[in-house]
Amino acid sequence: MSSANLQQWTGLLQWSLQYQDGTQNSDVGAMDPERRAFLKNALENHITDPAEGFKALIAVLQTPRAEGGNDEATEEEFVERKVEALEAIMGYVEQIDWARDFVKLGGFKIVTDMTQDEHKDIRIAALEVFGACVQNNPPVQEAAMELKALPILMDKLRSSGLSATEYAKVLFAVATFIRECTPASIAFIKDEKGVALLLDIIKANEAVYGIRAQRKALFLMHYIITTVPAVRIALGGQLIAALNVTMLSQDIDLRENSMKLLLIMYADAHVRERLEDEILEQTRAALSKFSKTGDHFEDLDETALAMAAELREAIDRRSPPSTEEPALLANVAAN
Known part of the structure; x- marks a missing residue:
């Protein structure tokens, strides 16, 4: 040690x-002798x-709090x-x-x-x-x-007024x-409506939950949409519309993780088939800001430019029509 x-x-x-x-000043009872000896x-x-x-x-x-005391230092x-x-x-x-x-x-x-x-x-x-x-x-x-x-x-996550650190x-x-815990994942998606809450966190102003919470929400969303394809299809344009905004963040991690999720979404033929043209145009408009001569970003490295180019190709690429519905799509979409 x-x-x-x-x-x-x-x-x-x-x-x-x-x-x-x-x-010490305390109004609690005496410690159990066995515990004190230990x-x-x-x-x-x-x-x-x-x-x-x-x-x-x-x-x-398990040391109990003093009751009835007003000593701030002790607390x-x-x-x-x-x-x-x-x-x-x-x-x-x-x-x-x-x-x-x-x-x-x-x-x-x-x-x-x-x-x-x-x-x-x-x-x-x-x-x-x-x-x-x-x-x-x-x-x-x-x-x-x-x-x-x-x-x-x-x-706790649904409650308001927490600090950015606590969220x-x-x-x-x-x-x-x-x-990697199937019962917890199912409960999160179906019972707790967790995917909708994640989407709300991603869409929120950065000041509401904080940048770190939004990064973690994107990280968790990445896990869910890659593990349960039906979720990304059910979310479809809703998630892409939110990512079209967050990929324009000045925060590098938020920006790049948003682009990674967009690449996953646009690579899915089922998602593309259901996507409205307006959402596609929103993504294109956001990507137009990714250029060496643009003035939207304070810092834009080669990695971001390469991801933007890859995303443009994914959008313009014509996906073959899908032939079958993914399992559980109807259930996830309904819930």
């Missing part, structure tokens, strides 16, 4: 002990075993220590096997609940831990389904949850 991590561990464990032993042992031996480390950090997460420290504990947990759960151990020890449920905490900093840290736990980890994704975590996350973290948690 590094000296920096050791110092963080020591501070966290000392705080959790002091918060309930009378040396934390003291952790403090003395500077835990390196992941399972034991999880138990100590979970104890910090600030309370939030700070919770965030530090969540950050320490991140160092473990990025390992797939350790994330599964975290679920077995009950920590994952606690973190899921903390995504709804009243303090923004705690919510953001919890969302990051949640996303790290479920990423490419089927057993943890299954645990998240059992906890009904997707409706919790989607309700981005919610999208990170959703994306890592549903990727």
